[in-house]
Amino acid sequence: MHKKKILIFDDDHALLDVLSIVFSEDGYEVEISETCHDIIERVSKFSPDLILMDNYIPEIGGTEAIKLLRTYDQFNHIPVIFISASSNIVALKNASKADDFLRKPFDLYELEKLIAKYLSDSYVKDSSMR
Numbered sequence: 001m002h003k004k005k006i007l008i009f010d011d012d013h014a015l016l017d018v019l020s021i022v023f024s025e026d027g028y029e030v031e032i033s034e035t036c037h038d039i040i041e042r043v044s045k046f047s048p049d050l051i052l053m054d055n056y057i058p059e060i061g062g063t064e065a066i067k068l069l070r071t072y073d074q075f076n077h078i079p080v081i082f083i084s085a086s087s088n089i090v091a092l093k094n095a096s097k098a099d100d101f102l103r104k105p106f107d108l109y110e111l112e113k114l115i116a117k118y119l120s121d122s123y124v125k126d127s128s129m130r
Contacts, residue, residue, distance in 0.1 A: 003029040004119045007048035009036040009065065010083070011057045019052070022108060023115075034058070036065035043075055050118050055084035055092055066096035079118040083111075 006028050010016055016032045023030045031046045037059030043051070051069075055062040062082065069075050082089065082098040083106065093101040099118065102111055 003027060004049045005029045005031070005046060006050050006052065006115065007042060007046055008032045008052045009039070009057055009062065010034070010052070010054040012054070018108075022112070026112065028115075028119075036060060036062060039065045039069055040072065040075075043069065043078070048078060050115060051078055051080045052115075053080055053082055053096075053098065055082065055086055055089075063092050063096040066098050070097045081111075081114060081118070 004027075006023055008016060008019055008030065010019075010032070011034045013034065016034070020030045020032055031042070031048070033042060035058045036053065053062040053066055057065075060068070062084065066080055066082070069078075069080070079100070080096075080098040082093045082096060082101040083104055084092060084101070085104040086092055089101050089103050092098075100114060102114060
């Protein structure tokens with residue numbers, strides 16, 4: 001059984017460090033990026049099982065990066081959780097077609113539960129939502 005892979009895009013270096021440590025200890029393989037302009041290349045190379053995406057990130061921003069990702073059919077099965085301190089996070093999540101969201105600052109336990117939900121063997125992505 002292979003380790004589930006999580007790709008995290010956030011420009012907060014301290015948060016990336018914490019999430020990398022926590023998720024690695026939880027048994028996931030983790031890759032991080034402080035920019036998302038190369039999301040297609042990173043996703044192609046790493047083949048994540050789940051993506052965490054911040055909205056306020058250099059270059060194109062999280063919303064546009066997710067929209068770009070969703071234009072590729074081969075990546076539509078990958079759940080994307082939008083993480084942001086934005087007060088309009090629900091609108092951003094819907095506009096980007098992310099699967100879920102968590103408002104910053106978030107409780108780490110809540111994020112772990114959300115990730116476990118999307119990475120469980122029983123989770124099936126509803127493609128009709130696209």
